[in-house]
Amino acid sequence: MHGSDRPGEHAPASPGRANGGAISVGRITHQDVPEICALYKRVWDSPTSAGVPSELVKSWQPTPLEFTSWMEGVTYFAARRDGKLLGVVGCEVSRGNCHLVHLAVDPEARRKGIATALVAAGVEWARHANAGEVWADALAQFPAAVALFKHLGFSECGVLHRHEWNEDVRLFERTL
Ligand SMILES: CC(C)(COP(=O)(O)OP(=O)(O)OC[C@H]1O[C@@H](n2cnc3c(N)ncnc32)[C@H](O)[C@@H]1OP(=O)(O)O)[C@@H](O)C(=O)NCCC(=O)NCCS
16 A cells, blocks of 8 residues: 555645645654654643643653554554654553543744644544444634633533642544
């Protein structure tokens, strides 16, 4: 099977927006791991992490070895523009649903549709896996994530209180 026959793979997931070429989204390979870890480091070393407990920030900046273990049972997609890796999301399909995990976009590349393209790839992957719904969680204090999921048609379906290092986590779902 050609890579392009697989859902989400090498997909021109979105026509892209201003500032550069189109966004392409594809499944990651082991060769992408160092670049992905560098992206997570950039994201969580940036002001994005202001007010986030240090334990969480540390846990979201995996080493290549740690990221390799994240990949077990999780399908990751990366978004690139002009060859540069600008965003990542994981899709964990289990018990008929698809959990989007570790979604992050380069702070320099936000509001250009990259997360939208990544979530679209995740939804496509979930459909391919016959999942009944896609769901996601985000720290309550992340307004961008909340706005993103609502913008993409997810419903807010609950809150886990003091769930991660005492931080509230909001839950979002979209049935397929
Ligand atoms: C949340 C995040 C993934 C969004 O990525 P992005 O590529 O900037 O999102 P998009 O450009 O696809 O945004 C699509 C829509 O979502 C909403 N949105 C996204 N970011 C927003 C923000 N900061 N404020 C308000 N609305 C926002 C808007 O409706 C936006 O459409 P518009 O730009 O036409 O107004 C990014 O801010 C990020 O990496 N944050 C840190 C990590 C994080 O919160 N991950 C999520 C779960 S833990």
